Each structure stands twice: as structure tokens, then as C-alpha cells.
Amino acid sequence: MKEKGRFLKKYRGNECLNCGVPLDIIDRYCHNCGQLNTTKKLSFRDFFDEFFASIFSYDSRLRHTMIALLFNPGKISKDFVEGKRVKYANPFRFYLSVSIIFFIINGLFIDFDKFTSNIGKDAKVGKEALNEIEKSFVANDSIKEKISSQISETNGISESDKEIIKNAILATDSIPFSAFGKKEPKEVIYYTQAQIDSISFFSRPFKLWKMYDDYYEKTKETLTFKALADLKHDETRINKYVYKRVKKTNDLNDNYGRELLEFIFNKLPFIIFFFLPFFALAIWFLYIRRTFTYMEHMVFTFHTQTMFFILIGLAILVNQIAGTTTVTGIAILIFLFYLYKAMRKFYNQGRLKTIVKFMLVNVLFFILAGIGSAFTIAGSVFIF
Template sequence: MKEKGRFLKKYRGNECLNCGVPLDVIDRYCHNCGQINTTKKISFKDFFNEFFASIFSYDSRLRHTIVGLLFKPGVVTKEYVEGKRIKYANPFRFYLSVSIIFFIISGLFIDFDTLILEDHEERDKKEAFQVKISSPSLADESNKIDSIAQNKEQEDFVYFNEAQLDTMDMFKAVNSRWKTYKSHYKKTGQLSASLALDSLQHNKSGYTKYLYRRSIRTGDLNENPMELLKFVFNKLPFIIFFFLPFFALTIWLIYVRRSFNYMEHLVFTFHTQTMFFILMGIAILLDQITNSEIASSIAMFVFLFYLYKAMRNFYQQKRAKTIVKFLLVNILFFILASIGSLVAIIGSIFIF
């Protein structure tokens, strides 16, 4: 490498300016802390030369990693766990970078406002159709509307005082308190839990305040369930991130007789999930250009084939064994994904 700027030998000192460790003129960097061995004052030119050099150095690792992941399934992971790491980006860091870009792209092109509007319109059409089918005359329709209004009015007056709630078992008390708070909110529109509990003459504990707020949000979800979907989607990066170690554990169990340790399975998981984000990110962009969903469908099939090849190249097993384990991995993945999605939705209801 050609020496220039602050790297020239004439600027090298006898000790590190950062940690004070003795150095020789042949030392380009301090062997203790890694700082450049130079006494030259930094200039505008030096600053930007080093800045762009560090970017291109990272881009070199980035290029090797992306090309390797795209065209050599499983090979990058195999070389990385064998110790050939200097030319590849850190799997964990690379996964985070790609996942952030993927969710930015998908967030830009998934229009939740349109989905919410369509959901409202669809429900309005269903309600109008049901009214049309079940209403042979205007008189009957008028009676039905009056009946619905009376029922709604009765619902709005659901109320249980603290004395009544104290006589109930735990589950019935929670359900009755929930109905009381929901009815009170429908009647008054009161958003403040403290003021609502004062009005209802209920105890103002952390639990009752929390329950009142949850009853309001659950009511909003009944009116607009797409809001929950939007909320869960925004939390997907965190959900997937915490889900991957469990998926790596299932792969470890499948390959328990092999010599790989858990962290090596986790590196494989990070690499394959990163590849999934890259393929789907490209597919989403192509779908936007072509105004279709063909690219996303193709990307899913490509990824499944890619996963098979990655397993074959990384774990170095015969084709028949790899196919069986590939099918088993996907079955376990969908089971874990279903459980994870259910937990995420239930958890989201309580933190939404």
C-alpha cells in the first residue's frame, strides 16, 4: 500500500500519542490501541481521505458479503465460522442494517391508511347488505333501528359499583369492570382514567387505571382492527430479532449430532434471514414498478430453493438428508412463527 499524507515515515513518532506505548518508525499503527502512528497535524485533505478510505474498506467487506450470499448459498457462513472473517461483514451487524432498510422500504409502500379505508368500506357494504336482506319494509326497518338504539342505550348504562365487584370471583369481576369502563367511555367519551374512575366512584389504583385505558383501546380495535395490524407491523423488526435465536435453537436440535455449536447455527440463521430481506426488498421494489405481486411470489420460491442450497453447502450432508431436514426446518419455522405471531398480537393488545 502506497504511503501518503499522515502515513509517511517522516511523521512517525517514538510513542503513541493516545496511550503512550513506545513505538518504532516501522509501526504504522499502535500495537496497543490501534491509533495511527503520526505526529502530523490533521488537515482537511487528510480528514476526508481517511473518511472515504474507511467507507471503501467497509464497502469491500459489504461487496464480498452480498455477492457471496447471493451466488454462494451457505459458503459465506461456512467460511465465516471456519475463521475467514476479515473479508466479510459481521453477520449480526449486517443483518440489522439490511433489516432496517427492508422495513423502511416495506413501510414506504404498504399504505395502511388505504387498507383501513377499504376495511371501513367493506364493513359498511356488509352492514348495508344485511339491512337490505333483513328489512322487508320501512316500518320493519324503523322498528329494527329503534330496537338497536334501545339495546345500545341499555348497554351504555352497564354499571357495577365497587361493592358489587367485591362479591364476584376474580374473572367475573374483571369482566364486569371491563364492561363498566367500556360503557362509561361510550357514554361520556372520557379519556382520563382518573376522572372516569372518580365519576364511577371506583378505586383509583394503577390496576383500575390500566384496565380503563385498555377498555378504551380495545373499543378502538373493535371499530378499526387494522390499527392493531399497523401497530404489530411497526414492531416486526423487534419481534423477528427476538424470534431468530429460538429458530436457531430448533436448527441446533435438528443437527444435534453434527459438530456445530449453537452460535454457528445462529450465524447461519442471520445470514439466511438477511438473504430473505434482500430478496423480498428487491421484490417489493419490482412489484411497485410493475404494479403487481408477481415478483414477491417468485422471491418466496427463490428463497426456499436458496435455503435448501445453503443448508446443503453449510452442513455438508447428502441430498436426501438435506431435503428431509429442509422440510422439517420449514415445518418447525411455521409452527414457531404461528406461536410467535399469536404471542405478538396478544402482547400488542396489552401495550397498544
């Protein structure tokens, strides 16, 4: 690299200006603190030269990382665990950077309003259909009476036909209204504060929930302190928390989960980040007979997940430009092939063993993803 500006030898000193350690003219940087060995005053040009030099220096590591990650599956992970790390970006920081960029790009094209609007339309159609069914059952008794009177007045119908018609009428009585969404009246017990205090700690939230939910449905009171005052309940933490959760849950019903979806989506980069160590643990058990440490499996996991975000992120951009959704499916197929090649390269096993473990890895991934999703949704309901 050609030296210029403050890097020139004529500006090098015999002592580090930062820590005072003795230096030689051949020392470009201080071997104690790493500061540049130069006595030249900082100029406007030097400032921007170093600024762009630092960018290109980072890009050099980024370039090596991207090339190895994209075109040589498993190589970057293998090099990293073998100690060849200087030219590559840190896998954990690189993963976080890529995942945040991915979710920013994805968030730009996700229309939560449209998504929840479509759900709302479907729900509205369903409610209208249920209302029509209920109306038809309300008129059921009068219809049966008319048919019965017509049967009694008709002499031209045989006895067997009359019996068939009667059975059809009676069959309508066997269909429960609840099957069509009609709510049974619910009996809710309203407790005093003294009664609430006598309820066990673990069952108390469930009792409060039923009571507060019924109260909110009847009054639509949004102020927690006023609701508790009307119910003559103390403003304890658990009382306030449960009532606020009731309000949030009813709001979710009104906007079809839009707020919860946005909350979960905004936390996904960190949720997946904390989920990946469990996936690495599953891979560790899968390769327990090999000499790889848990952290080496972690490096492989973060590299492959980073590649997944890159492929899906590019697919989303292409989908938006081309106005299609098929590219995402192609990207997933490419990633599955990439994962197989990466496993073959990193773990250095034969095709048959790699294929079997590749299938097991995907099964484990979907199991853990399902468990993780359930915990995420359940946890989000209580904290969002």
C-alpha cells in the first residue's frame, strides 16, 4: 500500500504520542496501544483520507466475508474455527448487522394495515354468514309449524313421504346454536377486594381476568384507575396489570392483532438472535461424536443464518421490483442447497451422512421454531 499524508516515514516519531512507549522509524503503529505513529498535524485532507481509508479497510474485510459466504459454502466457518480470522468480519456482529438491515428492508414493504384489513374483511364476511344462519334458525319454529299444518291438510301425500318430511323437520332441532357461533350467556362472579385477597396467588389472575373482561365488555371503560374505583378494588400491581391486559386483548380483537404483529416484528432480530444458540445446541447433539466445540457450532449457525437473511432480503427486493412473489420460494430452495453444501464442507462428512443430518437439522429447526414462536407470541401478549 502506497504511503501518503500522515503515514509518510518523515512524520514518524521516536515515541508514541498517546502512551509514551519508545518507537522506531519502522514502526507504523504503536505496538503497545495501536495508535498511528505520526507527528504531523491533522489537516482537513488528512481527516477525510483517514475517514475513507477506514471505510475501505472495513470493506476489505466485508468483501472477503461476502465472497466466502456467498460462493464457498462452509469455507468461512471452517477458516474461522481454524484461526484464519483477520480477513473476515466477526460472525456475531456481522449477523446482527445483516439481520437488522434485513428487517429494515422487510419492514419497508410490509403493509400491516392491508394485512389486518384483509383479516377484518374475512372476519366480517364470517360474522355476516353467522348472522344469516342465526336468523334462519329464529324463523325455524314458524317454518316448522307451517309445514306441519300443510302436511295435516294434504291428502295427496303418502304416509311414507309425510314421515320423511317430519324426520327432516325434527333433524333441525338436533343442530346446536353454538355450532354456528352463538354465544351462550356466561355467568361471571364479581369479587370484592377482600375476596380477591383471599384467592391464591396463582389462581387470582384468572379470576380477575374473567371479571375485568366482563366489566370492560359492558362499560368499555379505558381508564384503569376509574374501572378499579367503580369495582371498589385497590390499585394494586396485579389488579392494574390484569385490567390493562384485558384492554389490550380487546384492542387486538378490534384491530385484528395489528399492534401485536408490529410489536413481534420489531423484536424479531433479537428474538432470533437468542433463539439461535438453542439451534446450535441441537446441532451439537447431532454431531456429538465429532471434535467440534459448542462455540464452533455457533459460528457455523450464525454464518448460515446470515446467508439466509441475505438471500431472502435480495428476494424481497427483486419481488418488489418485478412485482412477483415467486423469487422468495426460489431463494429458499437455493438456501437449502447452500446449507447442505456448507454442512458437507464444514463437518467434512460423506454425502449420505450429510443428507441424513441435513434432513434432521431441518426437522429440528422447525420443531424449535414452533416452540420458539409459541413462547414468543405468549410472551408478547404479556409484555407488549
